[in-house]
Amino acid sequence: MSTDASAVYADLPLTLSEAGAGRPVLVLHGGGGPATVAGLAQHLSRTAHTITPVHPGWDGTHRPAQLTGIDELALAYLHVLRERRLRDVLVVGSSLGGWAAAEMAVRDSAGIITGLVLIDAVGVQVETEPITDFFGLDARGVAEHSWHDPDRYYQDPAAAPAGEIARRQANMATMRILAGDPYMHHPTLLSRLGQIQVPALLLWGESDRIVTPAYGAAYADAFGNGRLEVIPEAGHLPQIEQPDATFALIDAHLRRTSSPLPQR
Numbered sequence: 001m002s003t004d005a006s007a008v009y010a011d012l013p014l015t016l017s018e019a020g021a022g023r024p025v026l027v028l029h030g031g032g033g034p035a036t037v038a039g040l041a042q043h044l045s046r047t048a049h050t051i052t053p054v055h056p057g058w059d060g061t062h063r064p065a066q067l068t069g070i071d072e073l074a075l076a077y078l079h080v081l082r083e084r085r086l087r088d089v090l091v092v093g094s095s096l097g098g099w100a101a102a103e104m105a106v107r108d109s110a111g112i113i114t115g116l117v118l119i120d121a122v123g124v125q126v127e128t129e130p131i132t133d134f135f136g137l138d139a140r141g142v143a144e145h146s147w148h149d150p151d152r153y154y155q156d157p158a159a160a161p162a163g164e165i166a167r168r169q170a171n172m173a174t175m176r177i178l179a180g181d182p183y184m185h186h187p188t189l190l191s192r193l194g195q196i197q198v199p200a201l202l203l204w205g206e207s208d209r210i211v212t213p214a215y216g217a218a219y220a221d222a223f224g225n226g227r228l229e230v231i232p233e234a235g236h237l238p239q240i241e242q243p244d245a246t247f248a249l250i251d252a253h254l255r256r257t258s259s260p261l262p263q264r
Helices: 034-044 070-083 096-107 139-146 162-179 189-195 213-222 243-257
Strands: 003-009 012-019 023-028 048-054 089-094 113-119 200-205 226-231
Touching: 012 034, 012 070, 023 034, 023 070, 023 096, 034 048, 034 089, 034 243, 070 096, 070 162, 089 096, 089 243, 096 113, 096 162, 096 189, 113 243, 189 213, 200 213, 200 243, 213 226, 226 243
Parallel strands: 023 048, 023 089, 089 113, 113 200, 200 226
Antiparallel strands: 003 012, 012 048
């Protein structure tokens, strides 16, 4: 059963959900909020100990004024792993969460992280493949850019309850603060990825128009040990559009990257 806990790093409150047993897996959501990785976390909890945070400022959680960047969020999550003395951690991040995962791996001097999965991640600048201006899209534009089948997943804002609209607007406001300037990337992250030698699996929806598969290929090539897998008939959230294919690739990477070293 999933339980909520709180950890505090430099006055930063973190809301965490945990489930399952086995190898620790940290699952980081993107701008769409924790619901976008809920099914993935549930799947992984069958064979692993999943830790799924709600990033501060999403879904009504508190964001302290000092939290203004993804790198600070990455440091906070690394602190949680260190405090718990976890080892052999697989970090899985979707979109914005993938950026945080990469920032964590760059800073992981203790070797806690032994595998990465980045799902249609943002976070780097690829000159030939600019990231779509998500903030400039209306609801229909978001659907067209995010999904392989936009008609299936399009949500008419006029039909949404007031509370849901408020939640989305608050999430968007937090995303602007953490990732709006510079837009959806850290200027030096791409050049730092080569120092990451843990196996990094980058999963990309073939139809993603927020960050294209070509962007994903450049991202994967920058890692010391990166590999790209493109998932057909999926957009920016393949874990939702094509869960079976996505979960199978992550499961294989989970097994492939597990360290024989015991937990300490």
